Amino acid sequence: MPVLTSHTPAPDGAPRPSAAPGSAGAPVDLGPAVALSCRECGERFPLSPIFACEACFGPLEIAYDLPTGDPGALRSAIEAGPHSIWRYAPLLPVPADVATKPNLHPGGTPLVRADRLAAALGHGGELYVKDDSGNPTHSFKDRVVANAVEAARAFGFTTLSCSSTGNLAGAVGAAAARAGLRSCVFIPHDLEQGKVVMAAVYGGELVGIEGTYDDVNRFCSELIGDPAGEGWGFVNVNLRPYYAEGSKTLAFEIAEQLGWRLPDQLVVPIASGSQLTKIDKGIKELIATGLVEDKPYKIFGAQAEGCSPVSQAYKAGHDVVRPVKPATIAKSLAIGNPADGPYVLDIARRTGGAVEDVTDPQIVDAIKLLARTEGIFAETAGGVTVGVTRKLIETGQLDPELTTVVLNTGDGLKTLDAVAGTTGPTAIIRPNLDAFREAGLA
Ligand SMILES: *Cc1c(COP(=O)(O)O)cnc(C)c1O
Ligand SMILES: [Zn+2]
Numbered sequence: 001m002p003v004l005t006s007h008t009p010a011p012d013g014a015p016r017p018s019a020a021p022g023s024a025g026a027p028v029d030l031g032p033a034v035a036l037s038c039r040e041c042g043e044r045f046p047l048s049p050i051f052a053c054e055a056c057f058g059p060l061e062i063a064y065d066l067p068t069g070d071p072g073a074l075r076s077a078i079e080a081g082p083h084s085i086w087r088y089a090p091l092l093p094v095p096a097d098v099a100t101k102p103n104l105h106p107g108g109t110p111l112v113r114a115d116r117l118a119a120a121l122g123h124g125g126e127l128y129v130k131d132d133s134g135n136p137t138h139s140f141k142d143r144v145v146a147n148a149v150e151a152a153r154a155f156g157f158t159t160l161s162c163s164s165t166g167n168l169a170g171a172v173g174a175a176a177a178r179a180g181l182r183s184c185v186f187i188p189h190d191l192e193q194g195k196v197v198m199a200a201v202y203g204g205e206l207v208g209i210e211g212t213y214d215d216v217n218r219f220c221s222e223l224i225g226d227p228a229g230e231g232w233g234f235v236n237v238n239l240r241p242y243y244a245e246g247s248k249t250l251a252f253e254i255a256e257q258l259g260w261r262l263p264d265q266l267v268v269p270i271a272s273g274s275q276l277t278k279i280d281k282g283i284k285e286l287i288a289t290g291l292v293e294d295k296p297y298k299i300f301g302a303q304a305e306g307c308s309p310v311s312q313a314y315k316a317g318h319d320v321v322r323p324v325k326p327a328t329i330a331k332s333l334a335i336g337n338p339a340d341g342p343y344v345l346d347i348a349r350r351t352g353g354a355v356e357d358v359t360d361p362q363i364v365d366a367i368k369l370l371a372r373t374e375g376i377f378a379e380t381a382g383g384v385t386v387g388v389t390r391k392l393i394e395t396g397q398l399d400p401e402l403t404t405v406v407l408n409t410g411d412g413l414k415t416l417d418a419v420a421g422t423t424g425p426t427a428i429i430r431p432n433l434d435a436f437r438e439a440g441l442a
Helices: 071-079 085-091 115-121 139-157 167-179 193-200 213-224 240-245 248-257 274-288 309-316 341-351 360-374 380-394 432-440
Strands: 033-038 060-064 111-113 127-131 159-162 183-186 203-209 232-234 267-268 297-304 355-358 404-408
Touching: 033 203, 060 111, 060 240, 071 085, 071 159, 085 248, 111 248, 111 341, 115 127, 115 360, 115 380, 115 432, 127 213, 127 248, 139 240, 159 213, 159 274, 167 183, 167 193, 183 193, 193 203, 193 267, 213 232, 232 248, 248 274, 248 380, 267 274, 267 341, 267 380, 267 432, 274 341, 297 341, 297 380, 309 341, 309 355, 341 355, 360 380
Parallel strands: 127 404, 159 183, 159 232, 183 203, 267 297, 267 404, 297 355
Antiparallel strands: 033 060, 111 127
């Protein structure tokens, strides 16, 4: 059993792991997951609630015994599965009977053919929006949390926790309520009201921290190292390898919804960079299992200018990401010290993509553009991806004649403030036809 020292670096720059129930080496059933593997040096460790390599402190990810023998049979089994992320259980760190356990059954969200948005953006090829706003707590975070819950169950944790920019707190609160676990989540105290209410309503403990997300994350590191945090599963810290795998289901769904085919280009938002990194891992596993044909694909990362450490590093040609202090309306993406930043840079460069950023006014414009062309009301993170897509087309970085998928990862009802100041009734009139005509509405 590897023991991590206090020198171990952590996701988003802080926490170190704690001992946990079930970490004494007893075999756990997490389906096809066989080990943890270091992203840097390849060293393997038994499945346990750790996240950093004992040898080199690199991040750990899940290694699998993947079903590579018969792609046709695997495809049929998936297609016969539940209408949720659990249809992909053979490719996730979860037990085979996961769908029978009490959980929120996220996923199965629409891939919307966005012809009217395409026309507005000058995109002549197929353009799709993967609209993840319809998940149980209205963001993509339900996908990752559902995977972390299975790991928490397997390792015997009784309290589910996280450091959150908002959406994660709600997803953890809801998932814990459904699973019958205690929850205690930590957020920056100044989040949007919609996110605070979402996080609080499920009845777990919700702690506002006077500081930024990065301060929240640092605080959680102290808690993990303290007896007060013993038995706690922090979904994005000591359960991070399991949590992160949930993002692969976005790649799986997109490929299946395209008829088991990969898109040419994907535009993905970046907070810690975990989602983008695991979408790439998911695509590689689709290819490795023969579920899709191998072909080139480009992954583009999207940030808000007010929190664009990865975009800045990309443009400067750097391999390392210098932390920033966030100042943007895209609070769900406001991580100034993104743990997976260097891997995002590597993926964008290796696949021929790019990392771009847009200003807050451009985010607002893009939210309204998506709403008016496609009837999809995105949270600020969706404004970031749509705004960045527009910028990538204008600057010639994204090929508008190919097949492109843009991610909307959250619901606009959670970030009403972003657009409330510039939207509202077209007119307010007395209830009669004269007034209607006078207002020029006839
Ligand atoms: C958390 C989040 C993301 C991506 O987060 P990563 O840390 O990069 O995985 C994207 N969009 C929304 C709305 C989120 O809440
Ligand atoms: Zn290592």
